[in-house]
Amino acid sequence: MLIFIKLGFRNVFRNKRRSLLTACAIGVSICALIITDGFMEGMIQNMVKTATSGLLGHGQIHHSSYIKNPEVEFVIKNPKNIESKILNESVIQSWSRRVYSLGMISSPRNAINTSLVGIDLRAEKKTTDIINYLTKGSFLPSENSVVIGRELEKKLGVQVGSKVVLTTTEAKTGELRQDVFRVSGVISFGSKKTDSSIVFVQIGKLQTLLSLGNNYHELVLNLGDPFQIDDQNNPFWKRLSFDNNKARSWATISPGLGAVVDMSALSISIISVIMGILMGLIIVNALFMAIFERLFEFGVVRALGTKNKHLMLTMLTESTTLGALSALFGIVLALIFGGLLAYYGIDYGGIEFNNVTFREPIYFIFKTHQWIVYPLAGVLFTTIVGIYPAIFTIRLNINRALKKTL
Amino acid sequence: MNKKVFEVKNICKDFGESRDTTVHALKNVNLVIQKGEFTALVGPSGSGKSTLLNIMSGLDLPTSGEVYLNDRHINTMASNELSDFRRDHIGFIFQSYNLIPVLTVKENIEYIMVLQNISAKERHERVGEILKTIGLEGKENRLPTQLSGGQQQRVAVARAIVAKPDIILADEPTANLDSKTGGALLEMMMGLNEEFNKTFVFSTHDQKIMDKAKRLITLEDGKIKSDEVLT
Numbered sequence: 105m106l107i108f109i110k111l112g113f114r115n116v117f118r119n120k121r122r123s124l125l126t127a128c129a130i131g132v133s134i135c136a137l138i139i140t141d142g143f144m145e146g147m148i149q150n151m152v153k154t155a156t157s158g159l160l161g162h163g164q165i166h167h168s169s170y171i172k173n174p175e176v177e178f179v180i181k182n183p184k185n186i187e188s189k190i191l192n193e194s195v196i197q198s199w200s201r202r203v204y205s206l207g208m209i210s211s212p213r214n215a216i217n218t219s220l221v222g223i224d225l226r227a228e229k230k231t232t233d234i235i236n237y238l239t240k241g242s243f244l245p246s247e248n249s250v251v252i253g254r255e256l257e258k259k260l261g262v263q264v265g266s267k268v269v270l271t272t273t274e275a276k277t278g279e280l281r282q283d284v285f286r287v288s289g290v291i292s293f294g295s296k297k298t299d300s301s302i303v304f305v306q307i308g309k310l311q312t313l314l315s316l317g318n319n320y321h322e323l324v325l326n327l328g329d330p331f332q333i334d335d336q337n338n339p340f341w342k343r344l345s346f347d348n349n350k351a352r353s354w355a356t357i358s359p360g361l362g363a364v365v366d367m368s369a370l371s372i373s374i375i376s377v378i379m380g381i382l383m384g385l386i387i388v389n390a391l392f393m394a395i396f397e398r399l400f401e402f403g404v405v406r407a408l409g410t411k412n413k414h415l416m417l418t419m420l421t422e423s424t425t426l427g428a429l430s431a432l433f434g435i436v437l438a439l440i441f442g443g444l445l446a447y448y449g450i451d452y453g454g455i456e457f458n459n460v461t462f463r464e465p466i467y468f469i470f471k472t473h474q475w476i477v478y479p480l481a482g483v484l485f486t487t488i489v490g491i492y493p494a495i496f497t498i499r500l501n502i503n504r505a506l507k508k509t510l
Numbered sequence: 511m512n513k514k515v516f517e518v519k520n521i522c523k524d525f526g527e528s529r530d531t532t533v534h535a536l537k538n539v540n541l542v543i544q545k546g547e548f549t550a551l552v553g554p555s556g557s558g559k560s561t562l563l564n565i566m567s568g569l570d571l572p573t574s575g576e577v578y579l580n581d582r583h584i585n586t587m588a589s590n591e592l593s594d595f596r597r598d599h600i601g602f603i604f605q606s607y608n609l610i611p612v613l614t615v616k617e618n619i620e621y622i623m624v625l626q627n628i629s630a631k632e633r634h635e636r637v638g639e640i641l642k643t644i645g646l647e648g649k650e651n652r653l654p655t656q657l658s659g660g661q662q663q664r665v666a667v668a669r670a671i672v673a674k675p676d677i678i679l680a681d682e683p684t685a686n687l688d689s690k691t692g693g694a695l696l697e698m699m700m701g702l703n704e705e706f707n708k709t710f711v712f713s714t715h716d717q718k719i720m721d722k723a724k725r726l727i728t729l730e731d732g733k734i735k736s737d738e739v740l741t
Contacts, residue, residue, distance in 0.1 A: 107617060107624050114612035404608045407569055408669075409597025409625045411590070503570040506604075 108414045112421025115394065116429070126390040127429040130482060133379040133386075134434025135441065137478045140375055142442050144368040145469040146449070152330050154463055155361055156354050157233040158293055159221075161200075161324035163333075165344060165351045170321055176205050176275040179319035181347045186323060189344060195327055200227035202322040203310045207272035209252070209303055213261035218303045220272060222310030222320075231326040234291070234304075240264050241289030247309050249288035253299035257290045264289060270303065274315045281313045294461025330354060334362075376481070383430075383482060384489040387423055391493035394422070402497055403505030412498045419497055423490025424483060431479035438475075442468045514581075515677050515709050516543035516566060521575035523561050523732075535561045536572070537732040543677065546707040548700065550714050550723035557729040559713035563679050566711070567600050568592050580676060597625050601670030603680035607662040609654040615641070615665050616650035622673045640668045644698060660691030664698065671702060677709040684716045693718055 116123050156162050165186060170178035180186060183201075190196055203222035208215055225244055229235055235243050241264035243251055250268065252260070262268060264287055271282040285305070292299050311317065327333060333340045336356045344351035355362035395402065405415070449465030518541040526532040536558045543549060551559045564570035565577060568584045577584050579599055587595060609618045616637050623633045641647050644664040646657075654662050663683060670678050683699075684692030696718055702708045712719055720726060728736045 107613070107621060110617070111610065111612060118612055400606075400608065401610065404602070404604060405610070405621075406593075407567070407596065407602050408622050409593050411593060411625070414625070503564055506564075506569065 105417065108417045109421045112418040113425050115398075115418070115422045116425045119394070119397070122390060122393065123426060123429070126386060126426060127433050129386045130383045130427065130430030130486065131433030131437055133383050134431055134478050134482045135437040137372075137376060137379055138434065138438035138474045139441055139445070139468065141372055141474050141478070142438075142468040142470060143445065143450075143466065144372060145471060146445075146466045148365050148368055149331075149469060150452075150462055150464065150466050151364060152354070152361060154461070155358060156330040158237065159232070159234060159298075159324075160354050160358055160361075161232055162327040162330045163325040163341070163351060163353050164357055165323040165325070165349055166321060168348050168350045171350060171352075174204065174321075176273070176314055176316075176321075179275075179316060179321055180323060180349055182349075183318070183320065183323075185347060186344070186349060189346075190323070190325075193340070193344070195333065195340065196325050197328045198227065198230035198326040200224050200231040200324050201307060201320040202324060203307050203314065203316060203320045204322065205272050205310065205314055207270055207303070209250075209256065209260065210269045210271070211260035211262045211266065214259055216256060216259055217301070218256065218270075219301050220270065220310055221302060221304050222307035223304055224307045228324075231324055237291050237293055238289050239292050241287070243289055244304060244306050245288055246286075247306055248283065248285050249306075250285040251289040251291050251304040252287055253302040254290050254292040255296060255300035256303070257287075259300070262287050270305070270313070272310075272313055274313075276315055281315075283309075283313060294463070325351075376478075380481075380485055383485060387426060387486045387489050388492060390426065391419070391423060391490060392496070395493055395497055399500075399505050402500055403502050403507075406500065406502040406505065415497050416491075416494045419494035420487055420490050423493070424487045427483040427486030430486065431482045434482065435475060435479055442470065446470060513545040514542055515545050515547075515579065516541070516711075517578040517581075518542075518562075518566060519576045519578070521562070521565060521572045521577065523558070523565060523570070524573045535732050536565070539575070539729075539732070539734055541727070541734065541737075543709060543711060545676070545709055546703065547709050547711070547725055548703045548723055549711045549725040549727060550719050551712065551727050551729060552714060552720055553729035553735070558732040559729055560681055561732075562729065563681055563711070563713050567602065567679050568596050597622065597673065599676045601673065601675035601678040603663070603666050603670045603678060603683045605682040605685045607654070607659070607666045607686070609662055609665055609669070611654050614651050614653055615646065615657070618654065618665055619668050619672050622669060626673055636672055640672050643702070644668050658691070659687055660695060663687060663691075663695055667695070667699060667702075671706075671708060677711060680710060680712045680714075682714055682716070683712065684714070684719065689718075692716060696722060 165180060167178040167180055190199055201224050205220045207218050207220045209218045238251065239254060260268065266287045268285055268287060269282055270285055271280060273279065274281055334353045334355045336353050341351045341353060445468035449467040451465040452462040453464060455462050518539055521536050521539040523536040524532050524534055539562060551562060553559055565572050571585060584592060584595060613621065619637050619640060620633050623636065637650065641650055644667060646661060646664060649657065684695060687695060699710060700722055703710055724740055726738045726740055727734060
């Protein structure tokens with residue numbers, strides 16, 4: 105058997121230029137798959153990290169009714185129980201309370217509906233990066249300070265230091281409550297929608313305005329790695345869902361973002377199929393050229409008594425060797441390009457996609473599976489595709505092959 | 511008494527699909543080849559020499575008639591059976607050497623023995639012996655491209671006889687060789703014929719082979735015109 109494997113292996117190097125060009129073409133396809141995968145991974149990580157480092161966090165806990173109908177009265181039930189439970193979860197690195205309310209912000213020029221967000225600045229700093237989104241001023245230095253979105257700043261015609269009035273309704277009575285605040289800072293998340301409506305105030309101040317006492321609407325969690333427990337079916341989320349409160353991962357809270365992750369897997373599959381078809385055509389073409397070139401030789405080896413299985417083994421060794429060379433070439437090429445992309449990245453800064461604005465370049469992310477799955481799939485695929493030319497040689501008429509005709 | 515190796519009975523071979531275009535390449539050819547014969551099939555181009563060789567070897571099927579090798583009717587054999595039979599009983603020498611260029615001299619000669627499932631030890635011994643016989647000792651690890659045309663054709667002969675076939679069919683084996691090299695190859699094949707009683711059937715235009723042949727069969731227009739045993 106070894107002689108047929110040797111024959112198939114050495115046949116690859118008979119026409120070095122053709123084999124090299126074929127290996128290059130297939131290698132480029134494998135490289136493209138690896139690069140696409142790594143870049144998609146980079147894009148997803150960038151998107152998810154950007155989204156989860158902002159208001160979204162890695163997970164959130166709310167009163168179940170608040171999720172369906174975000175009314176002020178639906179505060180987290182038995183918050184002390186939840187907080188003590190959180191302390192037992194080692195995966196939670198930090199957490200922060202938030203209060204939300206709809207309201208109105210008024211300046212001498214304009215009055216605009218807003219989303220008021222009460223935050224615990226010290227805990228928030230440990231849990232999210234929202235402070236890094238501040239573009240002007242400082243982040244809530246005093247009880248009567250607010251941080252407003254950049255679009256809001258323009259619409260209200262205010263600047264850092266200006267006075268504004270916040271109006272909201274009390275949770276229990278529904279009575280209007282208002283207070284005067286000073287703009288301490290301007291923030292921008294890159295999303296026009298968010299920047300046109302968001303107003304941050306200190307949590308205690310908003311709790312007072314809403315007469316919520318120490319109650320709050322949201323617990324935002326920092327799990328270190330957003331992909332660690334992003335599956336909602338993980339028992340972790342069940343453990344934190346009790347007393348009519350529900351804990352959810354970022355992927356569940358922001359299904360659009362989760363869908364992008366799923367979509368990228370689908371995109372890779374589609375690209376893989378297209379590349380697979382291309383690789384198949386390339387390898388079949390190369391093998392058929394080799395067959396036509398060696399037609400007489402096939403006649404000779406058949407005349408000598410070479411059996412179908414031996415021809416099949418020779419041809420499949422040839423296609424597998426070609427596939428392996430291509431995979432090697434693809435890996436080297438992907439290492440070069442992937443390395444460059446991992447170092448320099450591609451700058452999509454400021455571009456918004458699915459309500460997430462990329463803040464830093466997208467880098468190629470190295471993952472073990474990229475260097476195993478795609479090259480191996482390439483080799484396996486070229487081997488399988490090699491069956492067709494192998495069957496062709498098996499069916500060759502010996503006499504015609506010896507006359508070099510089909 | 512000589513043993514009959516090959517028998518060809520009433521062989522006809524037609525080419526072409528319609529009655530108007532049909533070419534009768536062989537017409538009622540009858541032939542018996544005895545063991546140890548050194549036979550040359552001669553005749554002008556298109557006389558049917560190569561067609562007859564192809565049919566004798568089972569590479570092509572006759573339109574009618576029967577071919578027997580060692581009293582086995584080869585035309586009725588299934589493809590795989592015929593392939594095995596050919597491997598074990600017929601040696602081929604082609605016009606343009608047709609060694610496998612990526613295999614060494616040793617591997618080219620071994621190839622057919624691998625197909626016969628002969629052990630590595632025996633293969634090694636037989637390759638050593640045959641290389642000595644054809645005068646290519648020490649060249650076993652060379653690739654065919656590193657040999658001259660004559661040397662390559664010697665290896666082709668070695669490949670043909672190493673499997674110990676009953677008959678060796680050679681299609682113009684000296685056609686691509688110069689006169690001196692062709693002569694040397696012919697001497698070698700004659701030696702094999704005389705020393706080991708190997709049966710050779712050539713199709714040839716080479717006068718040297720015709721002169722040395724023990725039997726000369728002349729074909730013309732698909733028929734045997736003459737069949738002479740020479741002394």
